[in-house]
Amino acid sequence: MSGDSPGPESGRGSEPSIGHAGGLEIGRRALTSPATVATAIVLIVPFALGWLRTELFSPLALPGYVIYSIGTAIGNAIAPRFEFWVYWVPFVGGCYGIAVGVGTVYEWVRARRDAGDDGTEANRSHSPPGNSDD
Amino acid sequence: MRRRSALAAVTTLAGTAIAGVVSRPGGNDRLLAAAREGSDDVTTETTQLLPETVHETTLYELTAPDPGPTVMVFGGIHGDERNGIEAAHDATEWGPDAGQLVVVPETDRVAVENDERGGIDGDLNRHFPAGEEPTSDLARGIWDAVERYDPDVVLDLHRSLGIYGFHREYVGQALFHSADAHAHGRAIADALTADAIPWYLPFHRFTPQESTAGGPLLFQKAAAELDATAYLFETTAFLLNHATMTEQSRLVTAHVLAAHGGLEYDTGIGVAGTGEPEQESETEPDGGTSA
Numbered sequence: 001m002s003g004d005s006p007g008p009e010s011g012r013g014s015e016p017s018i019g020h021a022g023g024l025e026i027g028r029r030a031l032t033s034p035a036t037v038a039t040a041i042v043l044i045v046p047f048a049l050g051w052l053r054t055e056l057f058s059p060l061a062l063p064g065y066v067i068y069s070i071g072t073a074i075g076n077a078i079a080p081r082f083e084f085w086v087y088w089v090p091f092v093g094g095c096y097g098i099a100v101g102v103g104t105v106y107e108w109v110r111a112r113r114d115a116g117d118d119g120t121e122a123n124r125s126h127s128p129p130g131n132s133d134d
Numbered sequence: 135m136r137r138r139s140a141l142a143a144v145t146t147l148a149g150t151a152i153a154g155v156v157s158r159p160g161g162n163d164r165l166l167a168a169a170r171e172g173s174d175d176v177t178t179e180t181t182q183l184l185p186e187t188v189h190e191t192t193l194y195e196l197t198a199p200d201p202g203p204t205v206m207v208f209g210g211i212h213g214d215e216r217n218g219i220e221a222a223h224d225a226t227e228w229g230p231d232a233g234q235l236v237v238v239p240e241t242d243r244v245a246v247e248n249d250e251r252g253g254i255d256g257d258l259n260r261h262f263p264a265g266e267e268p269t270s271d272l273a274r275g276i277w278d279a280v281e282r283y284d285p286d287v288v289l290d291l292h293r294s295l296g297i298y299g300f301h302r303e304y305v306g307q308a309l310f311h312s313a314d315a316h317a318h319g320r321a322i323a324d325a326l327t328a329d330a331i332p333w334y335l336p337f338h339r340f341t342p343q344e345s346t347a348g349g350p351l352l353f354q355k356a357a358a359e360l361d362a363t364a365y366l367f368e369t370t371a372f373l374l375n376h377a378t379m380t381e382q383s384r385l386v387t388a389h390v391l392a393a394h395g396g397l398e399y400d401t402g403i404g405v406a407g408t409g410e411p412e413q414e415s416e417t418e419p420d421g422g423t424s425a
Contacts (some may be wrong), residue, residue: 034138054375062334065373069300069337072372076301084295084372 026107036096036103043067043095067094162329162385169388171231175199183238188254191243193279195228197353202233203286203394206362209238211259211290212252213245213350216376217369218291221383230391231398236283239335241276259290260350264358271354278355287394288364291383296297296372298341306370307338309386310345312357315365319344322365322389325343330382339371341353365390 030036047064057065068091072084072118139344179195193319209215222239240246244255252258253272261273267272277349280288296304311319327339343368345354353364367424369379392399 014384051373054373054378057332057373059334065335065337069373070294070401071298073300073302076303113150 022111023052025110026104028119029107030100030103033103035106038101039102043098044092045107062097064091067098105122140232155387158370160329161381162325165329165388165392165397165399168397169225169228169230169391173198173200173231174229176229178226181279182393183279184272187271189243189272189275192239193236193238193286195234196226196228196230197231197234198396199229200232202230202396204234204236204283204370204395205230205287205289205391205394206236206276206280206285206356207238208288208290208352209383210240210246211242212257213240213242213247214251214294215291215293216249217379217383218367219246221291221387225387226382227390228237228391230315230396233286233396234283235391236285238276240277240306241273259352262352262355263350264348264355268284268355269350276352278356280352280360284358285412287390288353288362288406289363289390290351290353290366292366292368292386294368294370294372297337298343298368300337301372304370304372305368306372308341308343308368309376310343310348310366310368312352312353312362313344313347314330314361314363316342318363318393319365322386322393325389326385328381329385330378335373338372338374339407374392391423415421 022109033052041062043061046058046060047068050065051068068087070089071094075082075087075090146420152242175198175414177197179197181193181195182255183189183191183193207222207225209218209220211218219239225235226239227235228235242253242258244261244355253425255270255272257263258270258272261269263269268277294304294306295301296306298308300303309319309323321338323342331338345351345357345364347354347358351366353366356362357364362399365386367383369382371379374382388397391397
């Protein structure tokens with residue numbers, strides 16, 4: 001961040017730039033990103049194990065437990081006669097939505113980092129160490 | 135990417151299994167062991183309520199050699215709430231250290247056999263209006279037994295489908311109590327939470343709640359007409375399996391028995407009249423020692 005302006009007009013030189021097409025690509029990749037899959041697993045699997053057998057509830061189930069429980073509380077207030085298993089559908093959908101959000105951030109950071117590596121590697125190799133922040 | 139996803143899945147599963155084993159709450163085996171062992175000289179008698187009728191059901195009377203409170207426990211007022219039925223059956227083999235433990239595990243036997251909430255005359259727990267005659271033959275038979283024993287403490291075991299104060303329609307994970315049991319109700323609910331609810335299931339913590347007087351429920355009638363300290367316990371089927379609900383029902387039975395002096399076991403709750411939690415001792419009518 002030494003002397004470079006972070007404005008978009010200067011981004012082409014040394015700052016990573018993600019255009020409209022890049023954004024779409026990030027969105028597409030986020031649907032099946034490792035971060036998306038991992039987040040969905042973390043939210044759903046531990047909670048599902050506890051749902052199948054109470055003894056298998058663990059601290060890892062807490063995020064899914066909170067999401068599912070709050071979902072049923074809201075649902076029960078709106079439509080009291082639904083049985084609670086019905087809420088698995090919105091729960092899984094909601095967890096995937098959250099996971100895609102996390103995956104999007106992950107892919108965006110990765111794309112930014114890759115773009116940054118491409119644009120600044122040559123300059124960085126000529127800079128004397130320790131002078132960049134002076 | 136696939137390898138990484140697979141690795142993440144396997145790691146999560148392994149972590150779940152390990153964390154589940156390590157952080158599972160311990161229950162309260164010592165309290166239940168104390169309830170099961172109890173005094174060696176306990177005598178057990180059985181009586182048939184409403185004999186030679188379709189409602190005929192067994193009442194168990196466990197009498198300890200030392201004087202103490204009479205505690206009545208009811209399971210199966212709703213026939214499909216198996217946790218209370220099993221816990222009450224379990225309690226028929228306990229050994230109180232003082233007083234009498236009177237247990238009716240299958241209060242509405244027809245409902246229990248049909249595995250339905252209500253029996254021949256519908257929901258039994260709406261047949262006990264305070265200040266009036268019970269409104270069905272079964273309710274009259276049950277109430278006759280309650281009047282005969284004139285219990286100091288009544289505990290009625292139930293199960294809901296949701297959580298009290300969280301799911302608007304339901305009353306689970308709550309201990310409803312009569313007006314004279316504020317300190318005990320809160321202390322027992324806290325003890326149950328400590329024994330049975332892990333920190334990562336925060337919505338399942340037990341809530342103590344004073345019950346409105348004058349309703350048509352058995353424990354309300356016992357409180358209103360016999361001055362009994364009365365509790366109605368509700369666990370929940372929301373995310374809890376049958377074994378867990380039954381264990382919670384056992385624990386509340388043991389805690390109530392211990393809290394009122396039927397078990398020589400220091401639960402930290404205190405025996406009625408000797409160890410009330412300080413904060414509310416002045417408001418407890420049975421506080422005795424200093425209030």
